[in-house]
Amino acid sequence: MMSLLSAEIAEQVKKELADLAGPVRLVMFTQEIECQYCAETRQLVEEISELSEQVTAEVYDLIGDSDQAERYGIDKIPAIAVIGAADYGVRFYGLPGGYEFASLLHAIKLVASAQPSLADETMAVLAELDKPVHIQVFVTPTCPY
Amino acid sequence: MILAHRIAVASPMVQADMVEATEFPHLTIRYQVMGVPRTVINESVHIEGAVAEGVVVEKLQEALLEAQGGDEGEGTG
Structure with a gap:
């Protein structure tokens, strides 16, 4: 299959991921008969994992590996859970192409370092959280955020 | 949007999903996504466009207050 x-x-990705602060797992969910985006997303995480010693790809089936889907809270595919020393709740749904590819690389570096670089005020508010918060950001590949 | 992921890393209470809108049309309908980025916090609070960190934090607090005040029990969906 073509890359x-x-x-x-x-080569650029290799450079970006060259000095990762720690290991990162890209836990990807697909299904047996893959949708186009599922196949491409799986291939993408596999290709990224080959570009860094620190990055590994794991591929699961949403239905067949329902225990893993439950563990990572995955309810739709294609999905990527970006896991560092801990599961910080960083997820991607859909093929991270275009600008989102850059976001995926950022997320890999972010969970590797576990340093979110947020303002002190933000950290203070987050420290007070006592209930789960679910943030969903809807994007398209042509949206630079 | 990197900010949401940074917030997720900063707090064990936060999960942040980046969702490719065109691949999940049922969600774009459910959350009335007309333009991107659109951020949805706990189903209830929406942010249109890219905003500063402070605004996201305000909205996050708003979502939590709403959950305390007017929990209508939308079910498990």
């Missing part, structure tokens, strides 16, 4: 990442992009 999703061109040699040039692969």
Whole structure:
């Protein structure tokens, strides 16, 4: 199968991920008969994992591996849970293409370092949280956020 | 949006999903996504467009207050 990442992009990704602060697991969920985006998302995480010693890809079936889906709170596919020393609740749903690919690389570096670099005021508010918060950010590949 | 993921890393109480809108049309309908980015916090609070960190924190507090005050029990969905 053709690579999703061109040699040039692969080289850039390799550089970006060269000094990761710790190991990162890309836990990907798909299904037996893969939708187009599922197949591409799986291929993408596999290709990324080959570009860094610190990054590993795990692929699960949403139905067949329902215990894993439950563990990571996955309810739709394609899904990627980006896991560092802990599961920080960082998820991607859908193929992270375009600008979202950059977001995925950022997320990998973020969970590796576990340093969110937020304002002190933000950290103070977050420290007070006593209930679960679920943030969903809807994006498209052409949206730079 | 990196900010939501940073917030998730900062707090064990927060999960942040980046959702590719065109791949999940049922969610774009459910959350009335007309433009991106659109941020939905705990089903109830919405943020249109990219906003500063302070605004997201305000909205987060708003979502929590709403959960305390007017929990209508939407079920497990």
